[in-house]
Amino acid sequence: MVDRLDLDAYVSMISDLNSAGYVFSKFSDEITVNDPPCVLLRHDVDFSLSKALELARIEANLGLQSTYFIQVGAPSYNALSIRSANIVSEIISCGHTISLHFDFLRYSANISRGLVLELETLRIHYSCADTSVVSLHRPGLYSGTLSDLLLTGGMSHTYEDRFVRDFTYFSDSGGCWREGNPVTSLAFEARRSMQILVHPLWWLTQGESPTEKISRHIQESAIETAEQMEETTVSFSLESVRDQLSSNLKPRCQWC
Ligand SMILES: [Zn+2]
Numbered sequence: 001m002v003d004r005l006d007l008d009a010y011v012s013m014i015s016d017l018n019s020a021g022y023v024f025s026k027f028s029d030e031i032t033v034n035d036p037p038c039v040l041l042r043h044d045v046d047f048s049l050s051k052a053l054e055l056a057r058i059e060a061n062l063g064l065q066s067t068y069f070i071q072v073g074a075p076s077y078n079a080l081s082i083r084s085a086n087i088v089s090e091i092i093s094c095g096h097t098i099s100l101h102f103d104f105l106r107y108s109a110n111i112s113r114g115l116v117l118e119l120e121t122l123r124i125h126y127s128c129a130d131t132s133v134v135s136l137h138r139p140g141l142y143s144g145t146l147s148d149l150l151l152t153g154g155m156s157h158t159y160e161d162r163f164v165r166d167f168t169y170f171s172d173s174g175g176c177w178r179e180g181n182p183v184t185s186l187a188f189e190a191r192r193s194m195q196i197l198v199h200p201l202w203w204l205t206q207g208e209s210p211t212e213k214i215s216r217h218i219q220e221s222a223i224e225t226a227e228q229m230e231e232t233t234v235s236f237s238l239e240s241v242r243d244q245l246s247s248n249l250k251p252r253c254q255w256c
Contacts, residue, residue: 003181005202016183024064027133033166033193040195041066044101047076049087051200060094069101069135072121098129103137163195171197175210
């Protein structure tokens with residue numbers, strides 16, 4: 001049976017980890033692997049900072065800490081806008097950590113320089129960001145050696161052996177558990193430490209499939225874009241635009 005990725009499933013996974021004695025740690029913590037077993041809970045924010053904040057609030061209510069890796073040049077959000085600054089500051093005030101999610105494909109000519117530039121940008125805008133660790137966007141497309149690239153920036157990355165071999169690695173990339181569900185795994189049974197990569201979008205957007213979720217997210221984002229346009233320069237009736245966009249957000253079933 002395919003595991004559903006939704007909020008109920010997320011809360012249930014966290015509850016299972018807590019009941020089993022797992023401790024939620026940060027990448028920069030001094031960690032003794034498996035004693036006690038710990039979870040490095042990582043969020044790569046590819047599409048939406050608003051969804052990241054939603055999950056950050058939920059996690060704060062559940063009493064756990066995680067790390068949100070954000071892009072400074074994402075195609076679908078602007079990490080440096082005033083709205084984003086407010087979101088990031090609330091994520092941090094929830095007790096979470098902010099770090100860089102680096103898309104090396106933007107720097108085909110000089111990837112190392114791109115990394116240094118993005119780290120500096122993150123530091124300037126978010127002085128409390130943890131720039132000692134970076135998470136790569138689409139690492140499978142990188143043809144070089146990850147360690148060579150990141151040593152140039154003088155930092156560690158989430159795919160180092162100590163984070164993916166000493167820890168058992170689980171990822172929801174593509175909208176499903178690639179390596180199986182963490183809490184029904186042999187690693188969980190053996191109380192081995194884990195790194196779990198969770199993309200907020202898959203868990204907080206309605207839809208039966210990843211495609212449906214992406215499609216719904218795009219419609220929801222249109223409303224957010226209208227709000228930002230209204231906040232900044234454009235003068236129009238936000239209510240009517242919102243009504244028009246909302247009418248396109250049909251429920252999944254017309255009878256419910
Ligand atoms: Zn990514």
